[in-house]
Amino acid sequence: MTATRTMGYGMIAKLLHWSMAVLILISLCAIEFKDFFPKGALRHAVVAWHFQMGLCVLILIGVRITWRIKNPAPPIFPSLSKMQSLAATTAHVALYALMLILPILGVLTRQSRGNDVDFFGHVLPAILDEDSGLPYALKIKSLHTYLGDVLMWLIAVHMLIAIFHHMVRRDNTLSRMLP
Ligand code: HEM
Ligand code: HEM
Secondary structure, three states, rough: OHHHHHOOOOHHHHHHHHHHEEEEEHHHHHHOHHHHHHHHHHHHHHHHHHHHHHHHHHHHHHHHHHHHOOOOOOOOOOOOOOHHHHHHHHHHHHHHHHHOOOOOHHHHHHHHHHOOEEEEEOOOOOOHHHHHHHHHHHHHHHHEEEEEEEHHHHHHHHHHHHHHHHHHHHOOOOOOOOO
Protein backbone atom coordinates (compact mmCIF):
# COMPACT_ATOMS: atom_id res chain seq x y z
CA MET A 1 0.00 0.00 0.00
CA THR A 2 1.25 3.48 -0.80
CA ALA A 3 1.61 6.21 1.83
CA THR A 4 -1.28 8.21 0.35
CA ARG A 5 -3.53 5.19 0.53
CA THR A 6 -2.81 4.60 4.18
CA MET A 7 -3.27 8.30 5.03
CA GLY A 8 -6.72 8.97 3.63
CA TYR A 9 -9.79 7.81 1.73
CA GLY A 10 -9.24 7.35 -2.00
CA MET A 11 -10.34 9.88 -4.60
CA ILE A 12 -13.46 7.90 -5.59
CA ALA A 13 -14.60 7.53 -1.96
CA LYS A 14 -14.13 11.27 -1.36
CA LEU A 15 -15.88 12.18 -4.60
CA LEU A 16 -18.85 9.96 -3.72
CA HIS A 17 -18.98 11.21 -0.11
CA TRP A 18 -18.97 14.91 -0.93
CA SER A 19 -21.09 14.82 -4.10
CA MET A 20 -23.75 12.76 -2.32
CA ALA A 21 -23.62 15.07 0.72
CA VAL A 22 -24.37 18.02 -1.62
CA LEU A 23 -27.19 16.14 -3.40
CA ILE A 24 -28.81 15.17 -0.08
CA LEU A 25 -28.53 18.69 1.32
CA ILE A 26 -30.10 20.20 -1.83
CA SER A 27 -32.87 17.57 -1.72
CA LEU A 28 -33.57 18.27 1.97
CA CYS A 29 -33.46 22.07 1.59
CA ALA A 30 -35.84 21.90 -1.39
CA ILE A 31 -38.50 19.97 0.55
CA GLU A 32 -38.03 21.77 3.88
CA PHE A 33 -38.14 25.29 2.41
CA LYS A 34 -40.71 24.68 -0.35
CA ASP A 35 -43.35 26.73 1.52
CA PHE A 36 -41.22 29.87 1.14
CA PHE A 37 -41.99 29.75 -2.57
CA PRO A 38 -45.37 30.91 -3.97
CA LYS A 39 -47.79 28.12 -4.91
CA GLY A 40 -47.62 27.28 -8.60
CA ALA A 41 -44.89 26.57 -11.11
CA LEU A 42 -42.01 27.80 -8.93
CA ARG A 43 -42.91 25.69 -5.88
CA HIS A 44 -43.56 22.75 -8.19
CA ALA A 45 -40.04 23.13 -9.63
CA VAL A 46 -38.49 23.33 -6.14
CA VAL A 47 -40.27 20.12 -5.06
CA ALA A 48 -39.15 18.47 -8.32
CA TRP A 49 -35.55 19.20 -7.22
CA HIS A 50 -36.26 17.14 -4.09
CA PHE A 51 -37.26 14.21 -6.29
CA GLN A 52 -34.45 14.57 -8.87
CA MET A 53 -31.63 14.95 -6.31
CA GLY A 54 -33.09 12.06 -4.28
CA LEU A 55 -33.10 9.83 -7.37
CA CYS A 56 -29.46 10.75 -8.10
CA VAL A 57 -28.68 9.57 -4.54
CA LEU A 58 -30.42 6.27 -5.30
CA ILE A 59 -28.25 5.73 -8.39
CA LEU A 60 -25.00 6.61 -6.61
CA ILE A 61 -25.62 4.66 -3.41
CA GLY A 62 -25.33 1.33 -5.26
CA VAL A 63 -21.91 2.36 -6.62
CA ARG A 64 -20.87 3.69 -3.21
CA ILE A 65 -21.78 0.60 -1.19
CA THR A 66 -20.07 -1.68 -3.74
CA TRP A 67 -16.96 0.54 -3.68
CA ARG A 68 -16.90 0.64 0.12
CA ILE A 69 -17.16 -3.17 0.45
CA LYS A 70 -14.09 -3.52 -1.79
CA ASN A 71 -12.10 -0.66 -0.19
CA PRO A 72 -11.65 -0.65 3.61
CA ALA A 73 -11.57 2.67 5.50
CA PRO A 74 -8.08 4.04 6.18
CA PRO A 75 -6.92 3.84 9.82
CA ILE A 76 -7.47 6.64 12.34
CA PHE A 77 -4.53 7.95 14.40
CA PRO A 78 -4.54 7.99 17.42
CA SER A 79 -6.75 4.90 17.15
CA LEU A 80 -10.26 4.69 18.59
CA SER A 81 -11.42 2.42 21.42
CA LYS A 82 -13.49 -0.64 20.47
CA MET A 83 -16.66 1.11 21.66
CA GLN A 84 -15.93 4.24 19.60
CA SER A 85 -15.23 2.15 16.48
CA LEU A 86 -18.43 0.20 17.01
CA ALA A 87 -20.45 3.41 17.43
CA ALA A 88 -18.89 4.90 14.27
CA THR A 89 -19.53 1.76 12.22
CA THR A 90 -23.14 1.57 13.44
CA ALA A 91 -23.75 5.21 12.51
CA HIS A 92 -22.17 4.74 9.07
CA VAL A 93 -24.25 1.63 8.36
CA ALA A 94 -27.38 3.58 9.39
CA LEU A 95 -26.40 6.43 7.02
CA TYR A 96 -25.89 3.97 4.13
CA ALA A 97 -29.21 2.23 4.88
CA LEU A 98 -31.12 5.52 4.97
CA MET A 99 -29.50 6.74 1.73
CA LEU A 100 -30.79 3.55 0.09
CA ILE A 101 -34.23 3.26 1.70
CA LEU A 102 -35.34 6.92 1.58
CA PRO A 103 -35.37 7.46 -2.19
CA ILE A 104 -37.16 4.12 -2.67
CA LEU A 105 -39.81 5.15 -0.11
CA GLY A 106 -40.01 8.54 -1.85
CA VAL A 107 -40.78 6.87 -5.19
CA LEU A 108 -43.39 4.67 -3.49
CA THR A 109 -44.89 7.74 -1.77
CA ARG A 110 -45.51 9.34 -5.17
CA GLN A 111 -46.62 6.21 -6.99
CA SER A 112 -49.01 5.08 -4.23
CA ARG A 113 -50.96 8.31 -4.84
CA GLY A 114 -51.05 7.67 -8.57
CA ASN A 115 -48.39 10.27 -9.42
CA ASP A 116 -45.69 9.63 -12.01
CA VAL A 117 -42.06 9.82 -10.97
CA ASP A 118 -40.12 11.70 -13.58
CA PHE A 119 -36.32 11.46 -13.69
CA PHE A 120 -34.99 14.20 -15.95
CA GLY A 121 -37.75 13.58 -18.50
CA HIS A 122 -38.02 9.78 -18.12
CA VAL A 123 -41.05 8.41 -16.32
CA LEU A 124 -40.02 5.53 -14.02
CA PRO A 125 -41.96 2.27 -14.26
CA ALA A 126 -44.66 2.02 -11.58
CA ILE A 127 -44.06 -0.46 -8.74
CA LEU A 128 -47.31 0.66 -7.10
CA ASP A 129 -50.29 2.14 -8.89
CA GLU A 130 -53.14 4.08 -7.31
CA ASP A 131 -55.29 0.92 -6.97
CA SER A 132 -52.70 -1.18 -5.18
CA GLY A 133 -50.99 1.67 -3.33
CA LEU A 134 -53.68 4.05 -2.11
CA PRO A 135 -54.57 2.08 1.07
CA TYR A 136 -50.91 2.38 2.14
CA ALA A 137 -50.19 5.87 0.75
CA LEU A 138 -50.43 7.68 4.09
CA LYS A 139 -48.29 5.11 5.93
CA ILE A 140 -45.59 5.14 3.25
CA LYS A 141 -45.51 8.94 3.26
CA SER A 142 -45.29 9.05 7.10
CA LEU A 143 -42.45 6.52 7.08
CA HIS A 144 -40.58 8.46 4.37
CA THR A 145 -41.00 11.74 6.29
CA TYR A 146 -40.06 10.15 9.64
CA LEU A 147 -36.92 8.46 8.29
CA GLY A 148 -36.05 11.67 6.43
CA ASP A 149 -36.06 13.48 9.80
CA VAL A 150 -33.94 10.69 11.33
CA LEU A 151 -31.41 11.15 8.50
CA MET A 152 -31.29 14.91 9.10
CA TRP A 153 -30.47 14.42 12.79
CA LEU A 154 -27.94 11.71 12.02
CA ILE A 155 -26.18 14.00 9.53
CA ALA A 156 -26.08 16.81 12.10
CA VAL A 157 -24.53 14.48 14.73
CA HIS A 158 -22.15 13.03 12.10
CA MET A 159 -20.91 16.54 11.22
CA LEU A 160 -20.49 17.55 14.87
CA ILE A 161 -18.54 14.37 15.64
CA ALA A 162 -16.29 14.94 12.61
CA ILE A 163 -15.56 18.47 13.90
CA PHE A 164 -15.01 17.12 17.44
CA HIS A 165 -12.43 14.63 16.11
CA HIS A 166 -10.62 17.41 14.29
CA MET A 167 -10.72 20.21 16.88
CA VAL A 168 -10.80 18.39 20.22
CA ARG A 169 -9.38 14.91 19.74
CA ARG A 170 -7.04 16.25 17.07
CA ASP A 171 -6.89 12.98 15.15
CA ASN A 172 -6.88 12.43 11.36
CA THR A 173 -10.57 11.39 11.02
CA LEU A 174 -11.63 14.50 9.09
CA SER A 175 -8.41 15.09 7.16
CA ARG A 176 -8.72 11.52 5.74
CA MET A 177 -12.00 12.61 4.10
CA LEU A 178 -11.02 16.11 2.94
CA PRO A 179 -10.19 16.69 -0.74
C1 HEM B 1 -32.03 11.18 -0.13
C2 HEM B 1 -33.26 11.08 -0.51
C3 HEM B 1 -34.45 11.70 0.20
C4 HEM B 1 -34.55 12.28 1.44
C5 HEM B 1 -33.46 12.46 2.48
C6 HEM B 1 -35.93 12.70 1.60
C7 HEM B 1 -36.44 13.35 2.72
C8 HEM B 1 -37.74 13.84 2.82
C9 HEM B 1 -38.26 14.57 3.96
C10 HEM B 1 -37.46 14.93 5.22
C11 HEM B 1 -39.55 14.87 3.69
C12 HEM B 1 -40.53 15.61 4.61
C13 HEM B 1 -40.50 17.09 4.39
C14 HEM B 1 -41.49 17.78 5.33
O1 HEM B 1 -42.66 17.80 5.02
O2 HEM B 1 -41.04 18.24 6.38
C15 HEM B 1 -39.86 14.34 2.39
C16 HEM B 1 -41.08 14.45 1.76
C17 HEM B 1 -41.39 13.88 0.55
N1 HEM B 1 -40.53 13.23 -0.28
FE1 HEM B 1 -38.58 12.81 0.08
N2 HEM B 1 -36.63 12.38 0.45
C18 HEM B 1 -35.76 11.77 -0.42
C19 HEM B 1 -36.03 11.31 -1.69
C20 HEM B 1 -37.27 11.36 -2.30
C21 HEM B 1 -37.57 10.87 -3.63
C22 HEM B 1 -36.56 10.22 -4.58
C23 HEM B 1 -38.89 11.11 -3.84
C24 HEM B 1 -39.74 10.82 -5.05
C25 HEM B 1 -39.30 10.64 -6.25
C26 HEM B 1 -39.42 11.75 -2.65
C27 HEM B 1 -40.74 12.13 -2.48
C28 HEM B 1 -41.23 12.82 -1.40
C29 HEM B 1 -42.62 13.24 -1.28
C30 HEM B 1 -43.74 13.00 -2.30
C31 HEM B 1 -42.71 13.91 -0.06
C32 HEM B 1 -43.97 14.55 0.54
C33 HEM B 1 -44.01 15.98 0.09
C34 HEM B 1 -45.24 16.67 0.55
O3 HEM B 1 -45.48 16.76 1.75
O4 HEM B 1 -45.98 17.12 -0.31
N3 HEM B 1 -38.41 11.89 -1.74
N4 HEM B 1 -38.74 13.72 1.89
C1 HEM C 1 -25.42 14.52 3.68
C2 HEM C 1 -24.40 14.55 4.45
C3 HEM C 1 -23.48 13.39 4.77
C4 HEM C 1 -23.67 12.03 4.68
C5 HEM C 1 -24.90 11.29 4.21
C6 HEM C 1 -22.42 11.39 5.10
C7 HEM C 1 -22.21 10.02 5.13
C8 HEM C 1 -21.03 9.41 5.49
C9 HEM C 1 -20.78 7.98 5.53
C10 HEM C 1 -21.81 6.90 5.18
C11 HEM C 1 -19.51 7.79 5.92
C12 HEM C 1 -18.83 6.45 6.12
C13 HEM C 1 -17.67 6.23 5.17
C14 HEM C 1 -17.12 4.83 5.38
O1 HEM C 1 -17.84 3.86 5.13
O2 HEM C 1 -15.98 4.70 5.79
C15 HEM C 1 -18.95 9.09 6.15
C16 HEM C 1 -17.65 9.34 6.56
C17 HEM C 1 -17.19 10.55 6.96
N1 HEM C 1 -17.85 11.76 6.87
FE1 HEM C 1 -19.68 12.06 6.17
N2 HEM C 1 -21.54 12.38 5.44
C18 HEM C 1 -22.14 13.60 5.27
C19 HEM C 1 -21.61 14.84 5.50
C20 HEM C 1 -20.40 15.06 6.12
C21 HEM C 1 -19.89 16.35 6.52
C22 HEM C 1 -20.59 17.69 6.31
C23 HEM C 1 -18.69 16.11 7.13
C24 HEM C 1 -17.73 17.10 7.75
C25 HEM C 1 -18.02 18.00 8.62
C26 HEM C 1 -18.43 14.69 7.06
C27 HEM C 1 -17.30 14.07 7.52
C28 HEM C 1 -17.03 12.73 7.40
C29 HEM C 1 -15.79 12.12 7.85
C30 HEM C 1 -14.64 12.83 8.53
C31 HEM C 1 -15.90 10.76 7.56
C32 HEM C 1 -14.88 9.66 7.89
C33 HEM C 1 -15.31 9.04 9.18
C34 HEM C 1 -14.55 7.79 9.53
O3 HEM C 1 -13.89 7.20 8.67
O4 HEM C 1 -14.67 7.36 10.69
N3 HEM C 1 -19.50 14.09 6.45
N4 HEM C 1 -19.88 10.06 5.88
